[in-house]
Amino acid sequence: MTRTPLVAGNWKMNGRRGLAGEIAAALTGSLSENVEVALCPPYPYLVALGDALPAGVGLGAQDVCDHQDGAFTGEVSAEMLADLGCRYVIVGHSERREYYGESDDLVASKFLRAREAGLVPILCVGETLRQREAGDTEQVVVQQMMTVVEAAGAGAFENAVLAYEPVWAIGTGLTASPEEAQAVHALLRGTLAKSAPEVAAKMRLLYGGSVKADNAAPLFAQPDIDGGLIGGASLKADEFIAICRAAG
Numbered sequence: 607m608t609r610t611p612l613v614a615g616n617w618k619m620n621g622r623r624g625l626a627g628e629i630a631a632a633l634t635g636s637l638s639e640n641v642e643v644a645l646c647p648p649y650p651y652l653v654a655l656g657d658a659l660p661a662g663v664g665l666g667a668q669d670v671c672d673h674q675d676g677a678f679t680g681e682v683s684a685e686m687l688a689d690l691g692c693r694y695v696i697v698g699h700s701e702r703r704e705y706y707g708e709s710d711d712l713v714a715s716k717f718l719r720a721r722e723a724g725l726v727p728i729l730c731v732g733e734t735l736r737q738r739e740a741g742d743t744e745q746v747v748v749q750q751m752m753t754v755v756e757a758a759g760a761g762a763f764e765n766a767v768l769a770y771e772p773v774w775a776i777g778t779g780l781t782a783s784p785e786e787a788q789a790v791h792a793l794l795r796g797t798l799a800k801s802a803p804e805v806a807a808k809m810r811l812l813y814g815g816s817v818k819a820d821n822a823a824p825l826f827a828q829p830d831i832d833g834g835l836i837g838g839a840s841l842k843a844d845e846f847i848a849i850c851r852a853a854g
């Protein structure tokens with residue numbers, strides 16, 4: 607099964623208006639057709655970035671409300687994101703789980719809302735350092751994925767993306783080794799394959815956590831790593847382009 611690699615940049619709460627134009631200009635003409643690329647800026651910059659991005663580069667948001675339009679002050683609906691031209695939305699990022707108390711159930715609701723609006727959810731899973739040291743990595747990441755399966759069936763991962771982001775590797779300069787990451791990716795795909803083998807075979811599984819231009823290639827060379835979810839390095843055009851090139 608060949609899966610087109612995807613490299614998605616997550617700007618987190620960084621950047622100013624000018625960054626959208628700067629990165630979009632740098633990406634124009636610099637990307638291979640063998641890799642899909644997406645950028646997820648903060649909400650206020652979605653429109654500017656969407657207008658500036660070269661054709662073929664996807665726009666994504668970093669979060670979404672679990673409700674449809676209505677009285678939810680401060681929230682943004684999946685339909686609004688679709689209306690602004692988003693193709694992707696990240697759900698369940700570890701920073702949302704850790705700082706805003708998002709539970710597996712809430713994340714599953716967001717995932718399903720995104721799908722209902724025609725968006726491609728990028729579901730983040732990953733263990734903390736404490737969980738890894740306690741030997742709980744497999745149980746934690748499988749549970750995070752299975753909450754969605756239990757809510758909507760394994761078919762919900764048709765046209766969805768899963769991102770394995772070990773929490774201890776995010777923004778720390780530490781990465782999982784290619785072999786460590788591959789082992790978790792193979793476990794996730796294998797678990798999904800038990801109920802939906804075709805969906806599992808097609809699903810793109812991204813690795814995230816301190817991916818840089820100089821460590822991306824061996825990660826992306828693993829059989830079950832289909833690209834990356836890039837934080838800090840997606841704010842620097844040259845670095846991000848080099849990571850995209852490493853994927854295809």
Ligand code: 13P
Nearest residue numbers: 616776777815816837838
């Ligand atoms: P860094 O690449 O900055 O470690 O962030 C990874 C991440 O959390 C992407 O969602």
